[in-house]
Amino acid sequence: MPSPFPGMDPYLEGPEWTSVHTELSSEIARQLAPKVRPKYIVRATRRFVTEAPEDVAISTDDLLPYVSVVAGPRSATLRELAAVTTSPILMATLMPARIPLLTIEIHDVANRNLVTAIEVLSPTNKRGVGYREYVAKRGRLLQSTAHLLEIDLLRRGRRVPMRQPLPPARYFVFLSRAEQRPLIQVWPIQIDTRLPVIPIPLLPGDPDTTLDLQLALATIYDALSYDLSINYTDPPEAPLQGKEREWVQQQLQMSGVVVEDKAWVRRSNGQPHE
Numbered sequence: 001m002p003s004p005f006p007g008m009d010p011y012l013e014g015p016e017w018t019s020v021h022t023e024l025s026s027e028i029a030r031q032l033a034p035k036v037r038p039k040y041i042v043r044a045t046r047r048f049v050t051e052a053p054e055d056v057a058i059s060t061d062d063l064l065p066y067v068s069v070v071a072g073p074r075s076a077t078l079r080e081l082a083a084v085t086t087s088p089i090l091m092a093t094l095m096p097a098r099i100p101l102l103t104i105e106i107h108d109v110a111n112r113n114l115v116t117a118i119e120v121l122s123p124t125n126k127r128g129v130g131y132r133e134y135v136a137k138r139g140r141l142l143q144s145t146a147h148l149l150e151i152d153l154l155r156r157g158r159r160v161p162m163r164q165p166l167p168p169a170r171y172f173v174f175l176s177r178a179e180q181r182p183l184i185q186v187w188p189i190q191i192d193t194r195l196p197v198i199p200i201p202l203l204p205g206d207p208d209t210t211l212d213l214q215l216a217l218a219t220i221y222d223a224l225s226y227d228l229s230i231n232y233t234d235p236p237e238a239p240l241q242g243k244e245r246e247w248v249q250q251q252l253q254m255s256g257v258v259v260e261d262k263a264w265v266r267r268s269n270g271q272p273h274e
Helices: 017-036 078-084 128-142 213-223 242-254 261-268
Strands: 040-051 097-108 114-120 147-152 171-176 185-189 197-200 209-212
Touching: 017 040, 017 097, 017 114, 017 209, 017 213, 114 128, 128 147, 147 197, 171 197, 197 213, 209 213
Parallel strands: 114 147
Antiparallel strands: 040 097, 097 114, 147 171, 171 185, 197 209
């Protein structure tokens, strides 16, 4: 079954995103490779970012004193104190996680120089340590001779840094051509519109090739049967409000999905659904 949505599927922004990020990056590479051969090669390169949890839960028990003094008829010996000490309990601590991220790179065959880098942004790129790591990497690319294409299909998290405020939109594509910096081409994308066909710049003298982003997303959606792993009867993990929520519900109902209104209300009010 195809996705119920003509553009980005907001349900893909939830637990399936790690798979979507990997598969969409690979599909973009597969789509571009035959278009740019034999002068260029396309590769999806993997790197890892260590993401540390930023929110640590502290219970009120942590505020109790570690030492107490109890009055008694006599002082207890160390041996007696050791005998009444409770046994330790095992609890899980928060551990840094290594998050795999893919970058699509187009290299010229003659010199193997990086010509164009394509980034499909993930939540890790848009928050905390991962955001700072990505901005640093982005800065290095912007100072190089390589073009940079950034695809942001996530409504939550921080956008790439810009001098001017971005127009109101749910998704964005950013294309930084090396010869036009600091100016960047920006595609604002609303939730109810098709994803664009994007020009992919190459070396000077060579015409742009193109990336059909909607085709790439639809291809992986159908091939990996995301419709079987997504529960469309509940609201998406990233909340929707107002007209956007109504539009998403209408799209689902047109696809034969029975929408659970109570769950949508709880999620929209910032409360977790059952």
